[in-house]
Amino acid sequence: MNPAGMIPAGTNPPVATPFFFYLLAAIMVIGGVMVITRKNAVHSAMALITTLLAQAALYLMLYAPFVAGVQIILYAGGIMVLFLFVIMLISIERAEKERQFNKQWPVGIVAAAALGGLFIAVYTTTTKGRALFPEGRMTYGETQNTQQIAALLFDRTAGQYMFAFEIASLLLLVAIIGAVVMAKKRI
Amino acid sequence: MHALMQYIQSYLDSDKTPGGAGNIFWATVYILLVFAGLSVAVIAMNWLERKILAHMQVRLGPMRVGPHGLLQPIADAIKLLLKEDIIPAEADAVVFWIAPFIVVLAAFTVFVVVPFGPTHAITDMNIGILFMLGVSSLSVLGIVTAGWASNSHYPLIGALRSSAQMVSYEVAMGLAVVSVILMTSLNDQSTGTLSMIGIVQAQLAQQEWFIFKFFPLGLIGFGIFAIAMVAETNRAPFDLPEAESELTAGFHTEYSGFRWSLFFLAEYSAMIAVSSIAVTLWLGGWLRPFPNLLVAPPWDLVFSLFPAITFLLLAAMCFYNTARMPKHPLFKVQTIGLAGFGVVLGLIGLILFLPAVRLRVNDIFWFSAKVAGFMYLYIWYRGTFPRYRFDQLMKVGWKVLLPTGLALLVLTAFVGMRTELWAELQGVWRP
Amino acid sequence: MLHITTLHYLVLGAALFLLGVIGVLTRRNVVIVLMSIELILNAVNLNLVAFSRYWQGIHGPTALHGQVFAIFVITDAAAEAAVGLGILIAFFRNKETVNVDEVNLLKW
Numbered sequence: 001m002n003p004a005g006m007i008p009a010g011t012n013p014p015v016a017t018p019f020f021f022y023l024l025a026a027i028m029v030i031g032g033v034m035v036i037t038r039k040n041a042v043h044s045a046m047a048l049i050t051t052l053l054a055q056a057a058l059y060l061m062l063y064a065p066f067v068a069g070v071q072i073i074l075y076a077g078g079i080m081v082l083f084l085f086v087i088m089l090i091s092i093e094r095a096e097k098e099r100q101f102n103k104q105w106p107v108g109i110v111a112a113a114a115l116g117g118l119f120i121a122v123y124t125t126t127t128k129g130r131a132l133f134p135e136g137r138m139t140y141g142e143t144q145n146t147q148q149i150a151a152l153l154f155d156r157t158a159g160q161y162m163f164a165f166e167i168a169s170l171l172l173l174v175a176i177i178g179a180v181v182m183a184k185k186r187i
Numbered sequence: 188m189h190a191l192m193q194y195i196q197s198y199l200d201s202d203k204t205p206g207g208a209g210n211i212f213w214a215t216v217y218i219l220l221v222f223a224g225l226s227v228a229v230i231a232m233n234w235l236e237r238k239i240l241a242h243m244q245v246r247l248g249p250m251r252v253g254p255h256g257l258l259q260p261i262a263d264a265i266k267l268l269l270k271e272d273i274i275p276a277e278a279d280a281v282v283f284w285i286a287p288f289i290v291v292l293a294a295f296t297v298f299v300v301v302p303f304g305p306t307h308a309i310t311d312m313n314i315g316i317l318f319m320l321g322v323s324s325l326s327v328l329g330i331v332t333a334g335w336a337s338n339s340h341y342p343l344i345g346a347l348r349s350s351a352q353m354v355s356y357e358v359a360m361g362l363a364v365v366s367v368i369l370m371t372s373l374n375d376q377s378t379g380t381l382s383m384i385g386i387v388q389a390q391l392a393q394q395e396w397f398i399f400k401f402f403p404l405g406l407i408g409f410g411i412f413a414i415a416m417v418a419e420t421n422r423a424p425f426d427l428p429e430a431e432s433e434l435t436a437g438f439h440t441e442y443s444g445f446r447w448s449l450f451f452l453a454e455y456s457a458m459i460a461v462s463s464i465a466v467t468l469w470l471g472g473w474l475r476p477f478p479n480l481l482v483a484p485p486w487d488l489v490f491s492l493f494p495a496i497t498f499l500l501l502a503a504m505c506f507y508n509t510a511r512m513p514k515h516p517l518f519k520v521q522t523i524g525l526a527g528f529g530v531v532l533g534l535i536g537l538i539l540f541l542p543a544v545r546l547r548v549n550d551i552f553w554f555s556a557k558v559a560g561f562m563y564l565y566i567w568y569r570g571t572f573p574r575y576r577f578d579q580l581m582k583v584g585w586k587v588l589l590p591t592g593l594a595l596l597v598l599t600a601f602v603g604m605r606t607e608l609w610a611e612l613q614g615v616w617r618p
Numbered sequence: 619m620l621h622i623t624t625l626h627y628l629v630l631g632a633a634l635f636l637l638g639v640i641g642v643l644t645r646r647n648v649v650i651v652l653m654s655i656e657l658i659l660n661a662v663n664l665n666l667v668a669f670s671r672y673w674q675g676i677h678g679p680t681a682l683h684g685q686v687f688a689i690f691v692i693t694d695a696a697a698e699a700a701v702g703l704g705i706l707i708a709f710f711r712n713k714e715t716v717n718v719d720e721v722n723l724l725k726w
Contacts, residue, residue: 029633035654044650048653062627067667071692074693075692089707101645102646105643116632119632119635171694172697178704181704182701
């Protein structure tokens with residue numbers, strides 16, 4: 001960490017960061033709650049789109065513009081379109097009039113609460129947790145973000161993730177073939 | 188107060204965009220200017236489309252409402268605002284209401300990174316072109332939800348067809364764009380850039396518009412993008428999902444009045460946005476013709492006179508048509524209106540002769556002129572080509588444009604790296 | 619509270635994760651279960667990018683490992699959503715329901 005000068009000279013400090021963080025966090029949490037509680041699947045999908053877009057904005061606040069761009073293109077613009085298509089193809093009115101929550105919902109809530117308690121315990125009480133997140137963060141500019149990610153992926157000497165990249169392409173190929181085979185009428 | 192003036196003044200000397208300089212006041216000013224410019228452009232496009240289509244079809248188009256129909260778009264806007272707002276029964280009211288806003292949001296947010304000049308963008312994101320492609324793909328969501336929420340057959344089929352078409356042609360657009368990004372990395376000490384301003388500066392540094400680079404690869408990439416962008420915005424000849432004789436206006440059938448005008452606004456804004464992408468990536472953005480070749484002082488002066496001369500020509504056309512107006516007392520108001528319009532255009536032209544204005548407006552003018560050329564191309568396509576059937580449309584998208592785009596990408600990479608590849612094959616390349 | 623640290627992002631990620639877990643465990647509509655899974659993956663991504671920012675502060679501006687990981691997770695999520703929805707469509711074609719409770723036959 002660079003203790004002398006949290007903000008490098010020549011860059012502008014971010015503006016109104018707490019306001020935007022809390023606003024986006026509220027949008028995300030409200031969107032998440034709407035995803036899991038709406039009866040209508042299309043409403044859930046639209047709430048999820050809102051959450052994803054707010055998350056892309058949070059990535060921009062974390063100085064990760066490339067991940068934000070990928071999130072908007074792939075997640076909000078690709079995966080959610082896929083979800084909406086499937087919802088419209090298979091949605092039947094019967095599903096809306098049925099019970100929305102299954103018979104084990106108390107167990108689910110208890111399990112989630114236990115997990116939440118675990119998170120709170122890790123983040124606040126253990127010394128390891130408290131030491132993990134010191135105050136103050138650097139604010140590097142984002143002018144070279146894409147280039148640096150590309151260096152990590154593709155550079156001959158410094159890149160470590162080329163193999164993972166190739167495996168990811170193979171994974172996508174398998175997923176394409178799998179989806180086509182699954183959804184065909186006759187194999 | 189003095190601090191405020193200082194804050195406002197401090198930006199004017201910097202060489203970055205308002206977003207890059209962190210100056211909120213000027214960013215807001217730029218945003219408002221872009222909004223105003225877009226609205227004027229959409230209104231002008233409405234009139235131009237009807238007049239140009241009419242003249243291509245050997246008829247006159249709107250002539251009654253203002254002189255030569257110049258007030259027709261305003262009459263249309265008033266009509267749309269005053270129309271009854273109908274929501275179909277059983278339609279999902281919330282989603283029905285949100286859908287036009289999603290499309291407008293996607294169409295307008297794109298303009299945050301469009302570069303009208305080296306510092307005349309609202310902001311210059313590191314991922315400029317990625318942001319534009321991503322946000323313009325959000326309009327698919329709006330279209331799908333619009334068709335779904337209408338609770339009616341024609342809109343649903345139109346929405347599904349329209350979104351399938353847009354998603355297919357986005358892939359071809361992406362491949363053409365990636366081939367250009369490869370070309371930006373061929374500067375002398377550059378690593379390539381996704382930023383819109385960086386792409387135009389790469390063209391300036393390499394002294395070649397990317398449409399002419401590695402001839403014919405740049406041209407093919409431009410062709411792929413030009414075709415894909417017409418399909419992306421659901422315009423003729425790819426407008427089956429919203430053609431009247433086929434699907435009674437497709438996904439926006441059930442939308443009336445103001446909501447329909449939002450879709451219309453979003454469609455024309457999207458057209459301008461993808462044209463801006465094409466202009467920035469292939470046609471050199473805000474660069475005037477031959478910025479490196481013809482760089483001696485008289486050429487700078489000559490090229491900087493173009494905006495003023497354009498407006499004076501338009502004013503001359505107005506005056507000529509005023510002289511040709513029928514000499515009937517019922518036409519007096521129209522004649523005076525047209526003459527007044529001509530005077531306004533002439534005044535703008537004269538203002539553009541002033542050196543202070545000339546220097547600032549130069550980049551914006553060249554960018555807007557190139558985008559206007561693309562708008563004319565859109566209207567020309569609509570007046571010329573017959574409509575594609577939907578299966579032909581999908582065939583073109585997946586079986587013609589996508590393989591061509593892939594081959595183009597590989598070829599561009601090979602040609603761009605030919606010296607390094609050859610050196611490596613000979614065993615002499617050192618990383 | 620006003621200075622936004624890494625912990626803020628982690629707590630937000632944990633909250634989203636919990637919402638996703640509740641969605642997976644309690645909803646009956648398969649599509650909404652899949653969307654809750656996407657919510658979980660997003661929470662993980664937020665954690666990764668927040669930690670990448672923290673790591674960047676320690677190891678210099680080029681240490682963007684968390685962001686690269688997040689990109690791979692997004693790619694993964696896309697593949698998984700495609701295959702999951704394909705399975706859903708194949709299942710729906712046979713049984714005409716999107717109810718998780720009725721996916722209870724090993725063979726029919």
